[in-house]
């Protein structure tokens with residue numbers, strides 16, 4: 001039943017360029033579905049020279065006739081979503097209940113979540129996680145607590161919302177005052193603001209799980225759009241320097257309300273190098289002129305926060321782990337053009353702790369924080385490759401690099417991306433057709 005579905009996930013620490021790949025696959029999908037994370041994500045799509053930075057709205061919004069779904073698994077910030085909808089409309093993109101559906105069961109990011117995120121990070125000082133300050137962790141914490149959670153459905157009943165917000169704010173204010181000496185939040189004002197968001201969003205609020213299961217029964221193709229990257233997964237990532245949701249393909253069924261078989265073909269997106277924002281171990285990091293060069297050429301600054309990203313060589317050990325975890329059927333290797341001009345390119349092929357090689361990749365193992373990268377050197381290529389449209393157009397060094405990644409990760413590189421534009425895409429060993437009848 002899922003032969004036509006596809007799940008696009010990041011296999012590194014986020015910012016892999018999933019937006020461009022989802023955009024390409026959205027052309028053949030009837031539904032594009034976000035299932036994890038929230039406005040901490042930043043997906044950039046460039047269409048006809050126009051750059052769109054999306055945080056909460058699925059990338060399929062840029063395609064006519066595609067249903068875009070914000071699944072139950074999201075930490076949904078209505079203020080950000082409405083800003084994004086307004087900005088899209090201003091640029092001539094139609095957004096309404098015909099093409100955007102928000103799960104009634106998604107949890108809402110409330111002002112106290114953003115406050116808690118900021119206050120907690122400040123209090124942690126050097127030990128901070130380096131979050132995006134979007135309130136994601138505190139929102140999911142309240143989801144797990146249940147009695148202090150607000151869901152999208154709650155925004156639709158202004159009276160009930162006022163009561164709920166008053167009760168929650170009373171507790172939060174006590175906690176914030178005791179822990180951080182913070183000023184109290186105004187529950188009445190918050191309830192009124194969020195009831196207004198509810199009024200504006202109401203036509204788009206839906207039982208999205210039922211909608212997707214009906215689509216599956218009808219054989220309509222779905223593209224699940226991952227947020228963040230697998231190494232930031234709450235269970236399987238480099239804990240505690242992770243985000244707070246299940247971002248791998250394993251998170252799709254729970255976060256969208258579909259059976260596991262609906263995941264379909266899994267496309268794992270990887271940069272040709274590695275980046276990370278926020279704190280935490282990063283064995284292949286190049287905190288030197290190599291990293292600076294990658295950051296400059298790759299414009300490696302956060303879409304959501306503008307923070308400079310930490311940059312390093314491709315870590316095949318970490319990528320093999322995440323590809324195996326989600327059962328990636330094929331890979332999309334993006335930003336290959338950024339590596340042009342290096343005489344030698346390095347790939348991390350194993351990790352070492354205290355001079356001894358470690359087997360595989362175990363982020364939960366105590367030694368991971370001390371892991372050092374062991375590299376294999378490959379010949380680089382001097383030429384710019386942004387004009388290449390076929391694999392054969394790539395210089396020998398670039399072809400060899402892609403071949404080596406296929407071998408190290410044990411799966412085909414379906415797509416190679418050599419620039420942000422839709423046309424700067426090389427179809428290589430992909431088995432996903434651009435369009436299906």
Ligand code: IMP
Nearest residue numbers: 014015040041130131132242243277278
């Ligand atoms: P949070 O998701 O805001 O709680 O942040 C937790 C960690 O995940 C931090 O290291 C963030 O920088 C990182 N993070 C969250 N979302 C993204 C993303 O979309 N791309 C890259 N890093 C992210």
